[in-house]
Amino acid sequence: MRETLREPTVVAAGYFESYSVVGLLAVVGVLFVAVAFGAGRLLRPVVPTPEKLLTYECGVDPVGEGWAHTQVRYYVYAFLYVIFAVDSIFLFPWATVFAAPGYGAATLVEMFIFLGFLTVGLLYAYKKGVLAWT
Amino acid sequence: MNDALDVALRLLIVFVVFLTFPLIVGQTEHKVMAHMQGRLGPMYAGGFHGWAQLIADGVKFAQKEDVVPAGADRRIFQLAPAVALLPYLLVLLAIPIGPGEGAVGQVLDAGVFFVLAVMGVGVLGSLMAGWASANKFSLLGGLRTAAQLLSYELPMLLAAASVAMAAGTVSLPGIVDAFEWWWLPWQITGALVFFIAGLAELQRPPFDMPVADSEIIFGAYTEYTGLRFALFLLAEYAGIVVLCGLTTVLFLGGWHGPWGADGLGWVWTLLKTAILAFVVIWLRVTYPRLREDQLQKFSWTLLVPLSLAQIALTGIVKVVIS
Numbered sequence: 001m002r003e004t005l006r007e008p009t010v011v012a013a014g015y016f017e018s019y020s021v022v023g024l025l026a027v028v029g030v031l032f033v034a035v036a037f038g039a040g041r042l043l044r045p046v047v048p049t050p051e052k053l054l055t056y057e058c059g060v061d062p063v064g065e066g067w068a069h070t071q072v073r074y075y076v077y078a079f080l081y082v083i084f085a086v087d088s089i090f091l092f093p094w095a096t097v098f099a100a101p102g103y104g105a106a107t108l109v110e111m112f113i114f115l116g117f118l119t120v121g122l123l124y125a126y127k128k129g130v131l132a133w134t
Numbered sequence: 135m136n137d138a139l140d141v142a143l144r145l146l147i148v149f150v151v152f153l154t155f156p157l158i159v160g161q162t163e164h165k166v167m168a169h170m171q172g173r174l175g176p177m178y179a180g181g182f183h184g185w186a187q188l189i190a191d192g193v194k195f196a197q198k199e200d201v202v203p204a205g206a207d208r209r210i211f212q213l214a215p216a217v218a219l220l221p222y223l224l225v226l227l228a229i230p231i232g233p234g235e236g237a238v239g240q241v242l243d244a245g246v247f248f249v250l251a252v253m254g255v256g257v258l259g260s261l262m263a264g265w266a267s268a269n270k271f272s273l274l275g276g277l278r279t280a281a282q283l284l285s286y287e288l289p290m291l292l293a294a295a296s297v298a299m300a301a302g303t304v305s306l307p308g309i310v311d312a313f314e315w316w317w318l319p320w321q322i323t324g325a326l327v328f329f330i331a332g333l334a335e336l337q338r339p340p341f342d343m344p345v346a347d348s349e350i351i352f353g354a355y356t357e358y359t360g361l362r363f364a365l366f367l368l369a370e371y372a373g374i375v376v377l378c379g380l381t382t383v384l385f386l387g388g389w390h391g392p393w394g395a396d397g398l399g400w401v402w403t404l405l406k407t408a409i410l411a412f413v414v415i416w417l418r419v420t421y422p423r424l425r426e427d428q429l430q431k432f433s434w435t436l437l438v439p440l441s442l443a444q445i446a447l448t449g450i451v452k453v454v455i456s
Contacts, residue, residue, distance in 0.1 A: 024141065026220070030220070033365075054204070055357070081288060098449070126435065
């Protein structure tokens, strides 16, 4: 923690340099997909018929719209996930320093408080019946 | 100029690995699955034990008509395969196969973080496909994909955090550098959780509820044909390569082995990755599909608590020994 605060500019410079290669690879990937789709356009036949363009519904004519109302049964999981994931993100910066000299015991206690919060949250959800199917 | 050449060479190697390794895994799956089920699998294409089956498949896919349903959201529908596939290409760049800067596409300081974040994007492709198809089966599949990502991303993240704690760094080469053999029993719970959660994110059997073919046709990919369908399949197998590579690097010590650590380290990495890929295939043949609710329950009531326990264990051991 202390080291990174001392020379912030140097750290940031190296950081972005290594990500430029990631950017280049992303360009390569996009080119690959573009070439594949372009070549595919030249290779394949195009014979659209109304039946072919019909939405697939087991061979019968589609009933209603595809974007039908759906009961999203998993939305509580989505809440749980957001809460947990946001918490977990903070684990990573903490993980790199927690055993550094001078931190040891204090950070360990912190960790158990953190885990305690998560566990209580999970137990609460469990008790409320969120994790069981109805 | 030399630098540019170096970067170009690295990108080329990563790209070639990205195009070949998934095919090798796919062909292995054909043959291994067949033999486990008392069949021969592909025998004709290419002459020798059907080695060219996937090339033949590729040629076939490229010639097929590309049908976009009239009711679909055209642009999103056409873009979805690319969104599903490209994240795995980017992740491959960060996975080290040997010691030193020479054996990794690019050393990223925030390796674990980068890798997990980018892998999450791949699922977006399935979601886009599921929504844009304007098909009820696709929509169901897309929603199941989303629910599955929500449940399994968390244990995966926590398990990876445990390794980052053990190594004291989030850089992938840094983690393998710090690896000792006794990490294996120490991190075994985390390793299992990571691997299983990864399988679920790839929607591989037994976690293939979102694409359950006997139930919702092929989930989000129901309406896809030809090349775009092939790209979705390629994404799945690229995902297997990435998951096995990551599990190797994070939990199995990457290039460390009983002998030959200098010079032959990359052989260890590839060997471990290959064995894990075999396990992925094996699991597909062995286990029946989990029902949607079983799938959710498995993650929240088993994997998440286990990964939390692993973090506690890692924390205590690390503080005691340092």
